[in-house]
Amino acid sequence: MSHNTASKQAILAALGQSSINQLNQKPDLSGLKSSALLQADLINRFEKGLASVTGELVYPDDDNSFDLLKGNVAQLISQGMQVISLVDGIQGNQLMPMQPHELKHIDYAIIQARFAVAENGAIWVDSEQLNGINTNTHRVLPFICENLIMVLNKDNIVATMHDAPEKMHLHAGDFGTFIAGPSKTADIEQALVVGAHGAFSLKVYLI
Amino acid sequence: MNMKIALFIPCLVNQMMPDVAIATLSLLEKLGHQVIFPEGQTCCGQPMTNSGCFNEARNTTLKLLNAFKGVECDAIVCPAASCLVAAKENFHEFDQSQEAQDVINKLYELTEFLHDIAPIASFKHKFEHTISLQMSCHGLRMLSLATPSESMGPQFNKVEAVLQNIPGINIVYPAPRDECCGFGGTFAVDEGAVSAKMGKDKAHAHAATHAQYVVGFDPSCLLHLDGMIRRQLLPIQTRHIAQIIDAAL
Amino acid sequence: MYQSKSHADNATIFCRDENRVDWHSKALWNLREKRDRAAASVPEWEQLRQLGSEIKLHTLSHLGDYLCQFEQKCIENGIQVHWAKDAIEHNAIALKILSTHSVKKLVKSKSMLTEECHLNPFLEKHGIEVIDTDLGERIIQLNNQPPSHIVVPAIHMKKEEVGELFHQKLNTPKGESDPTRLTRAARKHLRDQFLSADAAMTGVNMAIADLGAVVVCTNEGNADMGANLPKLQIHSMGIDKIVPDAESAMVLLRMLARNAIGQPITTYSSFYRGSKADGEMHIIIVDNGRTDIMQDKILAESLKCIRCGGCLNTCPVYRRSGGFSYNYTIPGPIGIAVGAQHDESNTIPWACTLCGSCSYVCPTKVPLDKIIAHHRRLKAEQGKLPFGKKYYMPAVGKLMSSPTLLNCAMGSARLALKVIPHSLIKPFSGAWGQYRELPVSPKSSFDTWYKQHKASNKEAK
Numbered sequence: 001m002s003h004n005t006a007s008k009q010a011i012l013a014a015l016g017q018s019s020i021n022q023l024n025q026k027p028d029l030s031g032l033k034s035s036a037l038l039q040a041d042l043i044n045r046f047e048k049g050l051a052s053v054t055g056e057l058v059y060p061d062d063d064n065s066f067d068l069l070k071g072n073v074a075q076l077i078s079q080g081m082q083v084i085s086l087v088d089g090i091q092g093n094q095l096m097p098m099q100p101h102e103l104k105h106i107d108y109a110i111i112q113a114r115f116a117v118a119e120n121g122a123i124w125v126d127s128e129q130l131n132g133i134n135t136n137t138h139r140v141l142p143f144i145c146e147n148l149i150m151v152l153n154k155d156n157i158v159a160t161m162h163d164a165p166e167k168m169h170l171h172a173g174d175f176g177t178f179i180a181g182p183s184k185t186a187d188i189e190q191a192l193v194v195g196a197h198g199a200f201s202l203k204v205y206l207i
Numbered sequence: 208m209n210m211k212i213a214l215f216i217p218c219l220v221n222q223m224m225p226d227v228a229i230a231t232l233s234l235l236e237k238l239g240h241q242v243i244f245p246e247g248q249t250c251c252g253q254p255m256t257n258s259g260c261f262n263e264a265r266n267t268t269l270k271l272l273n274a275f276k277g278v279e280c281d282a283i284v285c286p287a288a289s290c291l292v293a294a295k296e297n298f299h300e301f302d303q304s305q306e307a308q309d310v311i312n313k314l315y316e317l318t319e320f321l322h323d324i325a326p327i328a329s330f331k332h333k334f335e336h337t338i339s340l341q342m343s344c345h346g347l348r349m350l351s352l353a354t355p356s357e358s359m360g361p362q363f364n365k366v367e368a369v370l371q372n373i374p375g376i377n378i379v380y381p382a383p384r385d386e387c388c389g390f391g392g393t394f395a396v397d398e399g400a401v402s403a404k405m406g407k408d409k410a411h412a413h414a415a416t417h418a419q420y421v422v423g424f425d426p427s428c429l430l431h432l433d434g435m436i437r438r439q440l441l442p443i444q445t446r447h448i449a450q451i452i453d454a455a456l
Numbered sequence: 457m458y459q460s461k462s463h464a465d466n467a468t469i470f471c472r473d474e475n476r477v478d479w480h481s482k483a484l485w486n487l488r489e490k491r492d493r494a495a496a497s498v499p500e501w502e503q504l505r506q507l508g509s510e511i512k513l514h515t516l517s518h519l520g521d522y523l524c525q526f527e528q529k530c531i532e533n534g535i536q537v538h539w540a541k542d543a544i545e546h547n548a549i550a551l552k553i554l555s556t557h558s559v560k561k562l563v564k565s566k567s568m569l570t571e572e573c574h575l576n577p578f579l580e581k582h583g584i585e586v587i588d589t590d591l592g593e594r595i596i597q598l599n600n601q602p603p604s605h606i607v608v609p610a611i612h613m614k615k616e617e618v619g620e621l622f623h624q625k626l627n628t629p630k631g632e633s634d635p636t637r638l639t640r641a642a643r644k645h646l647r648d649q650f651l652s653a654d655a656a657m658t659g660v661n662m663a664i665a666d667l668g669a670v671v672v673c674t675n676e677g678n679a680d681m682g683a684n685l686p687k688l689q690i691h692s693m694g695i696d697k698i699v700p701d702a703e704s705a706m707v708l709l710r711m712l713a714r715n716a717i718g719q720p721i722t723t724y725s726s727f728y729r730g731s732k733a734d735g736e737m738h739i740i741i742v743d744n745g746r747t748d749i750m751q752d753k754i755l756a757e758s759l760k761c762i763r764c765g766g767c768l769n770t771c772p773v774y775r776r777s778g779g780f781s782y783n784y785t786i787p788g789p790i791g792i793a794v795g796a797q798h799d800e801s802n803t804i805p806w807a808c809t810l811c812g813s814c815s816y817v818c819p820t821k822v823p824l825d826k827i828i829a830h831h832r833r834l835k836a837e838q839g840k841l842p843f844g845k846k847y848y849m850p851a852v853g854k855l856m857s858s859p860t861l862l863n864c865a866m867g868s869a870r871l872a873l874k875v876i877p878h879s880l881i882k883p884f885s886g887a888w889g890q891y892r893e894l895p896v897s898p899k900s901s902f903d904t905w906y907k908q909h910k911a912s913n914k915e916a917k
Contacts, residue, residue, distance in 0.1 A: 001536045002527060004549065007743075008539040011695065014747035015520040020756050024517040027510040029703045032500075052720055100685055100732075101651050119498075119710075120720030139732050140684035143677045143724070161710050161721075165702035170667065172533045173730030175684075180721045183677040187592035187608060189615045190483050191635035196591060197643060197650070198677030198724070218856065221902045222866035223895055228902035244906050250856035257810060258845050259832030263853030270857050348812035356492065357770065357816035359501040383485065387772045391809030397843045398464045398807060399887025400471040404776045405809075406892065408481075434892030 034159035042118050042157040043206065050121035050204060053181030054194055059154075059206040069110075069151065069205045076108055085110040086129065086137060087151050100138035109145035113204070115156040115167045117178070122161075123150055123204065126169050126176030139175050148182070148199040154206050208325060209239045213280040215314070217290035217426075218250045224426045227447040231286040231317060234453040238327065247274040253293035257392050261300070268297040275310045282324060283310065286317045286449050288346030288425045289392075317449060318352055318424050322365040327372065330455040335375035338451065339416040339443070340366060341409075341423030341432065342385040352424065356385050366424060366448065373455040381412035390431035403435075410435040413443055420446045462803040462842060466781035467773075481775035483611060488769045490718025491817070497720075504711055509821035511704045512760035515665075516750065522665040522698045523741065529668025530739060533730040538740045543573035546742045550575060550657070550690060551582055553738055557688050559584060559654040565672070565679035566590040567659025568606050568763060569692050569742060571785045587649045589678040591642050598625045604779025606786055607716050607765035612778055646678070656682035660693035661725075661762070662708060663739075666701045669729035670739060673712065673722040680726050689731065690738045695746050696759040708762055711819035716764040749794065754830045758793040760820040767814035767824055773807055782807065789814035789824040796831040802840040805831035863901065873897035 002008065037045075047057045058065055070090060076083055077093045084103075085092035087110050097103060111130070113123045130137050142148055158164060170176045183198030194200060212235055216228045235242045249271045252264030271294065275283055285291040295314055298307050321327060346352045346366075353364035367378055389395070389405025396402075410432055413421045421436070421443055423429050429445040436443055471477055495501045515522055527537045538553075540546035546569075554562060562584055564570065576586045576597075588597040592610040596603055599621055603609030610618070619633035628641045658679045662671040670691050672679045683689040699705050713719040731737035750756045768774050768788030779787040782804050784795030792804050799805075805828050814824040835841060841849070855861050873894060888894070 002531060003536065003538040004540065004545070007541045007545060008527075008741075010541055011539060011741075011743045011747060012520045012523070014743070015523075015695075015750065018517070018519070018747070018750040018756065019753040020513065020517040020750060021753075022517050024510070024514040026514045026700060026704075027507050029507065029707065032507075032703075032707070049720060053723065104647070104651060117721075122721050122725070136733065138684065140681065143680040143684060161706040162703070164706060168702065168727075170669065170702075170727055170729055172668075175726070175728055175730070175732070177680065177724055177726040178721065180723050180725075183675070183723055185591045185639060185676045186717070187590070187595065187610055188613075188618050188635040188638055190486060190608070190611075191615070193636050193639040195643065196639060196676035196678070197589070197646060197681050216902050218862060218866075222862075222870070223898065225898050225900065225902035225905055229905065232906075244903070246903075247859060248903075249859055249862065252856070254856070255849055255853050257829070257832070258849060259805070259829075259834070259836035259841065260845065260849040260853065261833060261836070263849045265853075267853060267857035270859075344809070344811035344813070348816060355813070355816050357813055359495050359498075385813075387809045387811035387813065389772065389809060391811070393843075393845075394806070394809045396887045398467060398773070399890060400464070400468040401773050401776050401807075402809075402887070403891030404471055404474070404477060405772050430895055431892065434888070434895065437893035438891065 029162070032162040034163050037159055039154060042159060043154060045118035045159070046116055046121065046157050049118050050181065053121045054184065055121055055181040055202040055204060057204050057206060065205040066207045069149070073110065081107040083108045083110065084141070087112050096137050100140045103138060103141055103144045106145045108147045108149055109141050110149040110151065111142055113150045113152040113156070114169060115158060116152050116204070117161055117164060118157055119160045120180055122178040122180040123152065124164065124168060124176060124178055127171070127174040128169060142177070142179060143198045145199055147201045148179070150202065150204045152204050152206050209241065210281040210325060211241045211243070211279065213275060213278050213283045214242060214244045215275070215283050215285035215291070215294070216244065216248060217285065217287045219430070220287055220426050223430060224447070227286050227426050227449055230447065230449040230453040231284070234449055234456055235284065237453070237456040238325065240325070243280065245274045245278050251290045251294040252297045253290060254392055256293065256297055264297060265301050268301050272298045272302055272307060272310060276306050280313065282315050282320060283313045284315050284317055284320045286426065286447065288316045288343060288350055288352065289427060291316045292345045292349045316346060316350055316352070316424065318346070318366050318369055319350060321369045321452070327369065327452070330373045332455045333375040334373045334451060334455050336420060337377040337379055337416070337418040338420045338422040339379050339381055339413040339418035341388065341413070341421050341425070341428055342366070343423055343425035343428045344387050346424050347385055356383070370448065370451065373451070379416045379418055381409065381416055383412070388428045388432055390428050395431060406431055406435040407439060410439055410441055414441040418443060420444055422446050422448055422451055424448045462801045463777065463781050463783065463807040464803060467777035467807070470778045470781055471776065477776050480612065480778060484769045484775045487717055491715050491766055491769065494714035494718040494720065498710070498714070504707055505819055505821055507707050508711060508819050509760060511699060511707060512820050515698055515700060516696070516756065516759055519695060519698065522700060523695060526663055526665040526668060526698055529666065533668045534737070535668065535730060536736070536738045538738060540740055540742045540744070542744045546573045546692065546740055546744065547575050547578045549740050550692070551579060553690060554579070554584055554655055557655060559688065561585045561587065561649070561653045563587050563589050563649055563653040563656050563682040565658045565674060565682055566593050566609070567657070567692055568786060569659055569694055570657070571603060572744065573742070587653070589646050589649065589682055590674065590676060591639060594642060594646065595621065602785060604787065605765060605768055606763055612780070650681050650685055653682065653686050655686050655688035655690065657690045657692065658683055660691050660697050661712065662699050662705045663693050663697045664702055664705055665698055667729055669727050671705055671725060671727055673725045675723045677724050680724055683728065684732060687735045689735065690740065691728070692740045692742060694742055694744070712762055712764050715766040715817070715819045754827055755793070757822055758790065758827055760822050761790050762820055764819060766817045766819065770813045770817045772811065772813070773809065777807065789828065790822070792831065793822070793824055793827045801842070802835055803842040805835060806842060866901065870897045
């Protein structure tokens with residue numbers, strides 16, 4: 001719905017008299033997309049990018065991070081942690097509550113990443129992942145949990161942000177977000193503090 | 208290549224730092240150029256235009272431009288980057304004739320001239336000192352004498368390229384490398400406290416390099432730094448690039 | 457605040473505590489150095505700046521079309537779109553939406569636009585509790601101050617001062633000044649606010665026209681924590697925030713955090729293309745003087761700004777005069793560019809040496825030094841010159857245009873410098889002599905020397 005159409009018309013009328021050259025062309029951005037890179041190279045770059053935003057990559061030599069994650073989750077649960085999982089095959093000990101506010105007790109949330117960006121360690125999650133295994137979840141989950149665990153398929157790493165738009169799957173009405181590491185702030189004398197409002201830690205299991 | 212060069216000596220250099228003009232004349236003559244000094248040169252108008260006062264700048268700018276109009280020469284060389292930038296901009300602002308454009312096309316700052324147009328083949332004398340380069344803003348960011356520290360583009364440095372062939376010279380930089388010294392024309396009086404703090408920081412940064420000289424291409428910044436250095440009793444002196452080059456030729 | 461004073465007067469007060477100036481300057485220079493390293497790590501950095509500039513210029517030159525497309529797409533996504541000519545209208549719209557939902561408590565994440573509109577005091581006057589949730593913003597809100605920087609709003613405060621403030625307001629132990637422990641206390645305090653808020657409001661980093669989506673970037677996660685808990689979310693944006701598509705947004709996103717604080721990207725870059733289930737999403741599109749700025753083609757380029765704050769960090773004057781010396785919500789070079797018309801002291805365009813560092817730092821190539829110089833010209837044309845320039849500039853112009861007059865004047869100045877003891881001149885030499893030694897007087901001017909030199913050369917021949 002559109003409101004205040006009188007103001008809208010006034011703004012549009014004022015813009016009609018703007019002094020900026022109307023001939024400014026939209027630049028061609030297609031050349032910015034990356035050429036194909038080797039998977040090993042992308043993984044390497046992503047690990048560096050993720051480390052630069054204080055995230056941690058889990059990618060054991062035996063290539064079996066999924067089982068490793070399963071074991072780690074079981075251990076977290078045995079330590080009394082509240083774990084919620086939206087990843088197929090990983091069982092948490094908490095169900096999705098009715099109200100988003102009830103997620104405040106979650107110690108660990110496990111979420112499937114759609115893809116990741118090597119240059120800056122950012123991981124894209126959108127409504128489809130957040131809805132997980134047919135559960136209607138809350139958008140706030142990756143922000144309100146104390147610690148975040150992401151599962152990323154190693155085929156789903158792109159080199160730079162220019163490669164992201166075609167993989168984003170941001171449908172009408174949806175929500176999606178790039179998450180680069182745990183929440184942080186440096187608002188007090190520029191001292192970096194990890195864990196501002198959101199997660200204290202971010203681990204990415206590469207499968 | 209010997210050229211006929213007209214000197215453009217800005218009012219500040221003419222009045223307060225004649226040694227810089229004398230060194231410029233001398234070094235250009237040593238390089239075999241014929242040098243003339245057209246009469247009737249006035250201020251480039253920068254103090255006024257930088258204050259927004261274009262009407263007040265018109266007369267002096269046009270008089271300076273007239274001093275060069277019709278003067279037979281291959282190049283007009285100026286040992287003050289900031290004044291040169293202002294002259295270029297103001298000549299164009301107040302006179303869009305072809306005659307004015309002909310003058311503008313011949314205008315060079317001294318370093319620029321010695322780098323782009325008539326490079327120095329060799330130096331005769333040693334200069335066995337460490338110098339800390341004062342990369343003044345207008346020469347750096349408007350005349351592109353070097354890549355500013357903000358830019359990630361191609362790296363070049365015309366000032367260093369001209370000076371580094373002097374036998375024995377050791378070139379260093381203050382930290383931060385190219386922050387403004389705080390002169391800024393009337394800024395030095397309009398914003399006295401900030402200008403002074405910037406100048407003090409810059410003077411100390413140059414002194415911290417343990418160089419014997421602060422060397423620059425902009426006399427006004429050097430004048431400001433000289434006043435700061437002497438007030439702070441720092442063991443370093445200011446020199447214009449023309450003085451260093453002239454002594455080495 | 458020091459409202460109607462000149463920037464120079466405010467700066468003089470700030471400069472009295474030199475240790476603090478050094479501390480402030482160093483903290484910001486630290487960000488500039490981080491920015492340099494981050495920019496250098498992207499080989500195509502200068503190409504991105506050029507593209508960033510072209511994207512913004514193109515969008516601004518077709519802004520009416522893009523705004524209409526954006527609105528249409530938003531409506532298709534179920535988002536309600538409001539238009540506000542100015543701050544008053546913006547605030548009234550926000551209040552109306554909040555009142556309709558009987559909102560008692562609003563959590564806000566950083567928005568320079570709502571600062572510009574002075575939204576907080578307006579809502580508080582109408583009985584709505586407003587909580588700023590960015591840590592820096594919360595600190596200055598508790599301290600009853602406006603932001604002193606657009607990205608790091610509490611950069612002017614020392615950790616001991618934050619510690620004392622938190623002790624009084626949040627009950628932290630007396631003397632606690634450790635940034636980690638203070639941040640933990642703020643986290644706990646703000647989490648309670650998030651969980652009890654009735655609505656959330658955020659600024660907008662980019663608005664994507666062909667998606668009908670807004671992009672909100674934070675490091676702390678406060679915008680997303682806020683917007684995704686209560687049913688009602690409101691996003692305020694200036695008309696200049698539009699970009700055509702996601703591809704364009706990516707160019708700017710690659711530079712935004714790198715240029716701001718040297719991070720490769722903000723921790724959270726969230727794309728809202730509709731409300732949460734059962735929720736309501738509103739976008740307020742605000743002009744508030746931006747279409748006026750667009751009438752002047754030099755000033756118009758200031759609207760290419762993406763508010764990274766890089767120009768503040770590099771500005772040698774901002775670092776040594778502080779964010780509160782500019783008489784405007786936004787300080788530093790970009791603050792002068794977009795705020796000079798509002799400055800009643802008519803001095804902020806002169807709070808600049810025209811060194812040009814900001815223009816080279818800017819990720820969208822806003823020609824800040826040219827815009828600032830242009831503001832001086834506009835002020836002069838409006839007869840609003842500061843520092844007595846109106847009276848002395850014509851005299852200077854006259855003096856400078858006459859070689860004879862100038863020679864006489866400078867000749868007497870040289871003579872004065874030579875014959876009068878400097879201790880006597882200093883009090884009359886103003887700001888120059890207060891901080892610097894006066895120049896050493898040369899024997900004669902160059903032109904006098906040249907005439908003699910030429911004469912003796914001729915004799916020799």
